[in-house]
């Protein structure tokens with residue numbers, strides 16, 4: 001993985017959670033009731049995991065007591081529910097290294113240089129971290145970061161460049177419109193003359209094509225040409241198998257995200273077919289102090305459902321408490337009747 | 349019905365298709381390496397297949413949602429479909445599909 005850009009002063013907390021999907025979010029609540037503080041890391045730039053990334057508008061019908069709720073609404077409600085516990089989110093960061101310290105605590109590091117020292121790690125990584133889909137063009141990985149970019153960090157990178165954008169969704173169209181004025185030349189390639197993007201962006205794009213300010217090809221990228229990670233051109237191919245060459249210094253493929261297990265595979269945790277086996281009384285992995293909940297885990301009878309993740313979070317929190325507060329006794333209490341829980345929730 | 353499925357290495361297997369189930373489910377349960385990340389909700393495009401040997405024309409045309417979602421698939425060709433949107437039925441006995449690259 002990439003070296004951290006800048007190592008920062010470590011943060012100390014009770015629990016570090018990898019993944020801010022529904023399971024990670026609800027853990028904050030269950031941990032919070034037990035006075036445990038949490039930091040969450042997610043590669044996405046917002047909470048919700050699969051619910052907001054894959055199906056924000058789709059209704060979910062099997063959340064107990066919520067007859068119908070969309071992925072987006074469920075996430076918003078979870079965020080509201082955990083607000084009293086003021087969790088800290090580290091969005092847009094990949095958890096990429098885990099190390100055991102001599103005092104028994106863990107140090108979790110991210111690709112942005114964040115370091116979190118915690119007694120307990122909770123892996124709520126779902127189907128893995130969301131990463132950009134990589135087009136199946138031979139050798140593309142050798143150009144990544146230099147000439148092939150899956151996101152635009154600085155527009156200036158593309159000034160006076162021959163830019164090629166591949167894809168037909170909103171990101172492809174938005175960046176076509178944004179980069180057209182500063183690029184030396186801009187070409188959009190898509191497999192059809194139709195787009196899954198906001199109509200006004202499509203209209204604007206078509207206007208630029210008419211004014212010959214940008215080019216549009218119904219094609220796909222077949223091969224990349226260049227040296228030492230520096231792109232000089234591409235071969236495009238049409239549906240009729242015709243091929244042609246285009247000069248290009250930068251390629252921006254926008255085909256959405258897909259889940260990849262990523263660095264967790266190298267954390268030294270026992271995995272079974274990319275899932276973490278846990279015991280179902282504590283939801284702890286085979287490494288003590290590393291817990292796992294949600295879609296990333298496996299046990300006999302496991303169902304990849306949001307409600308299962310919630311249950312797993314509650315049991316995990318009980319076990320995590322004993323690690324974080326070895327000398328304290330845990331009292332079982334109901335939120336309906338415990339004034340101390342209500343105080344934590346800010347309702348009494 | 350039977351589905352003749354070719355994996356990314358070119359190996360062909362015949363798998364049994366169950367009426368009313370989707371081709372994606374049959375490929376997945378048949379052990380083919382199909383990601384199908386969203387479990388058939390037409391929300392991920394990782395169940396992308398090519399329909400071979402003239403079978404494309406025999407299928408019900410894709411819905412608007414499928415056409416849109418295909419924009420997020422890689423290496424789309426004129427015979428591309430999302431296998432979670434194709435339902436097994438006797439009419440499709442012998443259908444030939446190839447897993448698209450990932």
Ligand SMILES: Cc1cc2nc3c(=O)[nH]c(=O)nc-3n(C[C@H](O)[C@H](O)[C@H](O)COP(=O)(O)OP(=O)(O)OC[C@H]3O[C@@H](n4cnc5c(N)ncnc54)[C@H](O)[C@@H]3O)c2cc1C
Pocket residue numbers: 018019020021022023024041042043044048049050051054055059060061062093094095096124125126127128129130261262263264293294295296304305306307309385386387389391
């Ligand atoms: C289309 C669709 C419909 C669904 N419908 C339902 C339904 O009706 N009912 C139901 O109960 N379930 C449904 N599900 C399943 C449900 O969404 C999942 O069970 C749930 O999202 C799992 O939650 P999670 O918190 O375990 O993981 P996820 O939601 O997958 O979140 C995991 C998060 O961890 C992050 N992450 C992973 N590794 C790292 C890392 N190393 N560094 C930083 N971040 C990382 C990921 O980016 C992601 O945001 C559906 C799923 C899909 C795709």
Ligand code: FES
Pocket residue numbers: 372384385386387388389390391392393394395417430431432433
């Ligand atoms: S399984 Fe996700 S679109 Fe078919």
